[in-house]
Amino acid sequence: MRAACALGMNVAVIFYSRYGGTAALAAAVAQGAKQAGATVRLRRVADLTAIEDRWSAANERIRAAREHLASVPLARQDDLFWADGIAIGSPARYGAMCAEIRRFLDGSRLPSGDLAGKVASVFCSPSAVEGAQRATLQATLASLAGHGVLVRAPARAEMDPTSRAAQRDGPPRASADHAPAELDLAPARALGRGLALLESRTRG
Numbered sequence: 001m002r003a004a005c006a007l008g009m010n011v012a013v014i015f016y017s018r019y020g021g022t023a024a025l026a027a028a029v030a031q032g033a034k035q036a037g038a039t040v041r042l043r044r045v046a047d048l049t050a051i052e053d054r055w056s057a058a059n060e061r062i063r064a065a066r067e068h069l070a071s072v073p074l075a076r077q078d079d080l081f082w083a084d085g086i087a088i089g090s091p092a093r094y095g096a097m098c099a100e101i102r103r104f105l106d107g108s109r110l111p112s113g114d115l116a117g118k119v120a121s122v123f124c125s126p127s128a129v130e131g132a133q134r135a136t137l138q139a140t141l142a143s144l145a146g147h148g149v150l151v152r153a154p155a156r157a158e159m160d161p162t163s164r165a166a167q168r169d170g171p172p173r174a175s176a177d178h179a180p181a182e183l184d185l186a187p188a189r190a191l192g193r194g195l196a197l198l199e200s201r202t203r204g
């Protein structure tokens with residue numbers, strides 16, 4: 001049997017991350033798409049606020065994450081047009097996507113339908129507040145669907161932290177220490193691989 005391959009496919013993985021959790025998931029999504037043979041752009045969305053605006057206890061973690069992510073290029077509207085497959089990642093913020101991703105999508109001023117035919121998927125780094133991840137993913141998907149993309153809905157294991165939590169001792173890790181566990185990274189890689197391969201199939 002011939003192995004599935006997404007050679008010639010472009011995948012853009014676009015994320016915002018304050019503490020590094022979503023960034024780690026984004027890197028795993030990008031890795032999965034690359035393993036499938038796609039050309040990948042890993043891009044971050046810039047912060048809207050300065051570190052000094054935040055309460056001090058969190059500042060060191062934020063600063064470390066920013067240093068770590070400094071070499072990742074900033075996302076541009078062109079990345080959306082370049083891509084055949086698009087993955088958007090956001091931390092959960094009160095059950096919705098973060099303001100940075102909202103602004104990126106709004107600021108790209110895409111006429112409705114401009115991303116028609118592309119395949120899109122979403123991923124999310126929540127804390128252990130069940131339901132927030134699902135709400136965030138659905139809100140992000142709804143925004144992308146408005147631009148005419150085909151939605152590659154996350155599988156249950158990618159979508160629902162409680163289904164993964166059942167497989168290990170303790171709650172999902174993506175928030176407690178901001179370092180996603182392998183049980184979170186493996187579905188993220190599968191999402192990237194699945195996105196790249198699905199896109200190659202829709203092209204025929």
Ligand SMILES: Cc1cc2nc3c(=O)[nH]c(=O)nc-3n(C[C@H](O)[C@H](O)[C@H](O)COP(=O)(O)O)c2cc1C
Nearest residue numbers: 017018019020021022091092093094095126127132
């Ligand atoms: C303003 C704010 C609101 C948040 N709201 C939620 C929420 O509704 N549900 C949740 O599970 N986590 C929530 N969190 C926690 C973040 O989603 C969580 O820490 C996430 O892993 C951070 O991702 P990052 O490491 O990529 O920055 C919130 C965090 C902040 C700062």
